Amino acid sequence: MFRKVLIANRGEIALRVICACKELGIRTVAVYSEADRNSLHVRFADEAICIGPPRSAESYLHVPAVISAAEIADVDAIHPGYGLLSENANFAEVCRASNIKFIGPPPEVTRLMGEKEKARMAMKKAKVPILPGSEGVIQSEGEALEWAKSVGYPVILKASAGGGGRGMRVIRSKDELPALFQAAQTEAANAFGNGDLYMEKFIEQPRHIEFQVLADQHGNVMSLGERECSIQRRHQKLIEEAPSLQVDGKMREEIGKTIRRCLEQIGYQNAGTIEFLMDEDGKLYFIEMNTRIQVEHPVTEMVTGLDLVKAQLRIAADEKLSDIVTEPVTIRGHAIECRVNAEHPEKFTPSAGRISVFNVPGGNGVRVDTAQYAEGFVPPYYDSLIAKLIVHGKDRSEAMARMQRSLEMFVVEGIHTTIPLHQRIFADAEFREGKFDTKFMERFFEREKARLTGLPD
């Protein structure tokens, strides 16, 4: 096992990794920017090194600073957490060149998965279902009609050169196609100087479902089941659950098998997450792979009883998966995580500042991952996540009740947080029934607005 590990991150995930290291008897080195001098990850690490000014680009994202800190602290390995340098293949390469173990997959794999089209192809090759898309440019209306017929409506037209919605059209029947094809082509040509279009299968009400995996450095891969992450606002997850109500044991096993085969082929290592969209019929389509620990990993830990960050460290130290996960993985109960952000719960403006009161809920089935504390300060430079509130219950109903009482008992003063937003979501009938998809929050806000303006629901 490693003697000493540097944690190239901040906030709750830095503290999470420090906890895992402590439990494994590994010494820890925190790095911090000047804005994080009083952070708990600095307080609880064995050593701490200031690596730069508040701006991430000059501190946490500044590879030479991080590597220098690792060198002067003489560490064996670096844990990148999530975000920041965690999916930066170049950083992983510099670590390798510096003889420091990067706790994650090899840079080649990170790079492969970072290139969306290559990742899709690798998945397709391993028979992981991917969202059907046209092979290259669709030349004509006729070709478009033919392709749409082959995958079934709805489909979506996208500009090959573009992004941001321009040149994009959802087509729900063959009658609409000709006009929309023309419109999209013209729009794309005007916007990007290139009218090329391609097509994809379109899912009206997709769920975001992801599978957690662990892979050791000896070719063994294990799937630890799924998480339901459809509650998102502007592609930012707000609430995650495990297991998903939409995935039964049989499906979990089948997808798990496919994933294992695929990642063995790719030569994947360490923890990772395969993200899928699920359509209205419960079919899954691969979107992308995250080659790091996820923010929402605790819900998987709660239902499996495993420690994913400790597993990451042990895998990186060349242990075998069979020594890390010694019993068959079973899912016990239901877990839910709420991300508590330092944001206004209605306007979503960031809310930096001093925390005057910070009372975290506790008791049966409640876990809080945070690096904040009473009299602590939320700096304005980084992302707004200040705590993760995770609950575990024997079923989703108990977990929801537990979350509600925990939200009520989570008292944060001095800054705004999204706690009231979560309370509103947990009071929502659609959420409670588990009837949601990635557009849930849009509908939720519309319902709230309608209620406020007195219009029928």
Added chain:
Amino acid sequence: MFRKVLIANRGEIALRVICACKELGIRTVAVYSEADRNSLHVRFADEAICIGPPRSAESYLHVPAVISAAEIADVDAIHPGYGLLSENANFAEVCRASNIKFIGPPPEVTRLMGEKEKARMAMKKAKVPILPGSEGVIQSEGEALEWAKSVGYPVILKASAGGGGRGMRVIRSKDELPALFQAAQTEAANAFGNGDLYMEKFIEQPRHIEFQVLADQHGNVMSLGERECSIQRRHQKLIEEAPSLQVDGKMREEIGKTIRRCLEQIGYQNAGTIEFLMDEDGKLYFIEMNTRIQVEHPVTEMVTGLDLVKAQLRIAADEKLSDIVTEPVTIRGHAIECRVNAEHPEKFTPSAGRISVFNVPGGNGVRVDTAQYAEGFVPPYYDSLIAKLIVHGKDRSEAMARMQRSLEMFVVEGIHTTIPLHQRIFADAEFREGKFDTKFMERFFEREKARLTGLPD
């Protein structure tokens, strides 16, 4: 289910019950003494009623005040927590007379279990092993020799009229017996005016092991496995674990079966704990039954995934055990609890006062039950328990590592706590090996003293 419940307690257990009620959608009424005006149980209850001055006898233990509060708040039931009125059969009777459901067994059962000799007889009748004792007074040396021979040495002589160690003698062989018998008889006669003696089997190195049970009001009893509670100082438990390293699946099942039979005969209801002493050969002997929820109930919750306080409420509301515990009870992993007391960690003097810093540990596998907070006040009137730190790991080794990092991250300033004592215990080789009995702490302090004075260990 109840509409509204009054919690006749304070501190962490009051908050624990409030959490359970909230999760079941029950309204809560807190009662408090003037010293607890700013307590969290007051803050988080739906209603709160001041019932008297700081002294327990005039507030929390004052039956008319508690019942009046229940009446003016119009509650359906009272949860007594542990300690205070929880094992007061008269209080349970007043509740019944006032048409308020007492959440616990009927007063008759509490009374039976409160009378040690009757409880022993009831257990013996149900074939629960009890510590062998002479039937009534031992009249002579000869009778003593005969009885000792029948149960085997060591045995202990006790004064029938007395207590506090006088007239008490441990006898380790038949040669010692005559002289010690005389000495005990003389001492008892002098001390109590009555030289009558009785005898019991004596266990040199007993472990304290207890079994958690649930019983519904329809005659069904369930055993939820054991807790190891041998780490005690002056009969006060400091650290508890589940499961016990000394109890295997077979033993757990056998004892469970015996307990079930016994409690069905007695007509037991609600949660309860059967306490045993375990001798050096792993044999268990009944000592007493606690007819309430225990301080250390969380370790059982962690390994079984159940919620014992919610189970108490549901049982009292006449639900069936089969609807409450719907799956077979299995033990997953290992849980340990440290009682954090507001006491000097070496001198054990109580330490009341204002808490200036209160940072509770969090993260994977960590649970904290507390009603304290930063800027809160520990009043000098009540017991010194301010928090319970509970960890859960896949085995005892992971649980110990987790406890150590959690103790390190549990920052309390402004008052003294026993956190440093726990850290010393968790660093002790004998503790780590699980080689202990109820005399562990005596030896532990001797070892510490020896180390300090430079004597060999």
Added chain:
Amino acid sequence: MTAKKTDARLSAKDKKRLASMNPEEIAELKELIEFLKENGIGEFDLERGDLKVRLKFAGAGPQVDPSHLSQLAQFAAAQHAAALQPAVVAHVHPVGAPAHPAAAASSAPETATAAAPIDDEAGLHIVKSPIVGTFYESPSPGSPAFVKPGDMVEVGQVLCIVEAMKLMNEIESDAAGEIVKRFVTSGQPVEYGQKLFAVRPR
């Protein structure tokens, strides 16, 4: 985590600023208090003898114990933001019964021991409920109240009944004088230490 303490060196200007402060002007006081309030100062002490200043912002405020609190309340408008204290510490609202005045009228903690608002009750004796129960103004429904505001009472005279556990407990006055206020209404639940009457001692 001990605080660092370094010897303070004051500049001449600072010394002048803080040293010689002489008597004057009352009108400035309110302005000062307003200013303290505006700036969220939670505590401010100043002693003249050998000059002592103590200043504490409200947010940094630890729990202030009640004895301090009353001092502080007299000194300046204390903005008391102790961490997790309940906004309403006594909130008994059984169905069908009117909320008691403390809860109904304001969110100020109504405590048994806290000093009463000075303007209302300066010099008044407060009779408090010695038990938890239900307050009744008269011996039986329909009969006249034991006392009403304006009445003169003697020590030991029955003022009301507090029913607890089906027992009617007569509450006697522990002061002689004029009843100037009744704080509760008949049939209302009262908790331990709750104010029942204000008596202007003779």
Added chain:
Amino acid sequence: MTAKKTDARLSAKDKKRLASMNPEEIAELKELIEFLKENGIGEFDLERGDLKVRLKFAGAGPQVDPSHLSQLAQFAAAQHAAALQPAVVAHVHPVGAPAHPAAAASSAPETATAAAPIDDEAGLHIVKSPIVGTFYESPSPGSPAFVKPGDMVEVGQVLCIVEAMKLMNEIESDAAGEIVKRFVTSGQPVEYGQKLFAVRPR
């Protein structure tokens, strides 16, 4: 959880206490309060007798504007005791390397921007490390140091090397004057913002 607000009624004694300040002094007090507020001071004590100052920041350091901090340091010694701040914020101790002065000498927070103790370094210019790395006093082992205390240096003159990622980064002086102190020893790891030299500007 709204803060309790009691109506401020000043007793005669309190009025007298506050009244003993003249408008000018009050204005000065206001200025002081503004100053404290700007600097995020949560508590401030001052005694005159044998001069005692106590100062407590309201929250975390980052909100304190460094420029004000140095002013403040002149005003009084900063007592920086926010709840969970690390006793030693910079504690780099690689095996075999000597601990750097901040960690070795005291538990005082060693910050990149905080003013140095006045008595030591009033009027001195501090050259700080712009990067994390290993400090070397000379261009190669055995060769003489770039500079030593007592030397006069020009702006742009190389003072030392900080090695980071196998690169030798020459650190140039950003002030002209006399080297009066070197804070680190050769071979010692330094973090971002750590003090390297004190220069008395010409």
